[in-house]
Amino acid sequence: MAHSCLVLGGKVDIFNKFKDNMGNFKESLTNDVKGMLSFYEATHMRVHGEDILDEALKFTTTHLESMAINFSHPLATQVSQALNRPIRKCLPRVEARQYFSIYQENASHNEVLLNFAKLDFNMLQKQHQKELSHISR
Structure with a gap:
C-alpha cells in the first residue's frame, strides 16, 4: 500500500x-x-x-x-514485532528468520514460498559460517 x-x-x-x-x-x-x-x-x-x-x-x-x-496470534505477533522493531531498522536476515514462524501460522501462506525462503536462509547461513571459519583460521 x-x-x-x-x-x-x-x-x-x-x-x-x-x-x-x-x-x-x-x-x-x-x-x-x-x-x-x-x-x-x-x-x-x-x-x-x-x-x-x-x-x-x-x-x-x-x-x-x-x-x-x-x-489473533500470528497477526498480534507481527504487529508487536513491528512496533518494537520496524523492518527498516532491522537487519533483513535476522528479521526474515523471525518472520518465518509468523508467516507459517498464516492460514493463507504459500508452502512452496516458505520452504524456498527457509532453504535460501539456511544456504546463506551455511556460506557465512564457511567464510567465518575460513577467515578465523
Whole structure:
C-alpha cells in the first residue's frame, strides 16, 4: 500500500489521499490492519521535513498499539514485532528468520514460498559460517 508509493516516486504528497476534509487521517484506515501495518512501516522511510509521515507514524502507532490486544496470534505477533522493531531498522536476515514462524501460522501462506525462503536462509547461513571459519583460521 503506502510503502510502494515511497519506493516508486519518493513523493509524500500521495499520503494526503489518506486524510479527510479536516486534515486528519481517515478513521476508516483502521479497518485494514495489514494496510495499517504497511502504512506504519512506510513511515519509517521518512526523512527530515516530511511532516505528513511524522503525523502518519503517530496515527499508525497509536491505533496499532490500541488494536493489538484484539488480534489473533500470528497477526498480534507481527504487529508487536513491528512496533518494537520496524523492518527498516532491522537487519533483513535476522528479521526474515523471525518472520518465518509468523508467516507459517498464516492460514493463507504459500508452502512452496516458505520452504524456498527457509532453504535460501539456511544456504546463506551455511556460506557465512564457511567464510567465518575460513577467515578465523
